[in-house]
Amino acid sequence: YPQLGVDESYKLVIDEQGIGITANTRFGAFWALQTLAQLVQATDGSLRLPRVVIDDQPHWRWRGLLLDTARHFMPVETVQRLLDGMEMVKLNVLHLHLSEDHGFRLESKVFPLLQQRGSVDGDFYTQGEMRALIRYAADRGVRSVPEVGLPGRSVSWEVAYSGMAIDEEEK
Secondary structure: OOOOOOOOOEEEEEEOOEEEEEEOOHHHHHHHHHHHHHHOEEEOOEEEOOOEEEEEOOOOOOOEEEEEOOOOOOOHHHHHHHHHHHHHOOOOEEEEEOEEOOEEOEOOOOOOHHHHHOOOOOOOEOHHHHHHHHHHHHOOOOEEEEEOOOOOOOHHHHHHOOOOOOOHHHO
């Protein structure tokens, strides 16, 4: 799985001898392939590549998007399409906001009412779907960062299990 700080540098050479990619990690090689795909030019019914030497590494280690599925649920297929786009433009972190006053979007086998009652619309990701999304992201060089926010913004928890919140005086 992609980790923060992994070496994503690469060197891409396209010359009369062919295409060469050098990278210290598979993530660097992966981004080199994305660059290669971006360089393809369609001209007069044929595909061409320019002669280039690219020695590249990301300026920022964290290049990502925050997806707020707690407020606005998105089906797995939509998130996968977003991940495909992230891959193309070399974004490497998907921050998934999964809980909010309006929704609890992750299946809990211990507290099932969280997803059953804690979402206005009842939509949530099963544990299997979440594992598959994390794997799908990793296959595209994208690190997944799930967020279940506490103590604030937890009305969905109170709706599911009234009395669950701890009163400050009870501590």
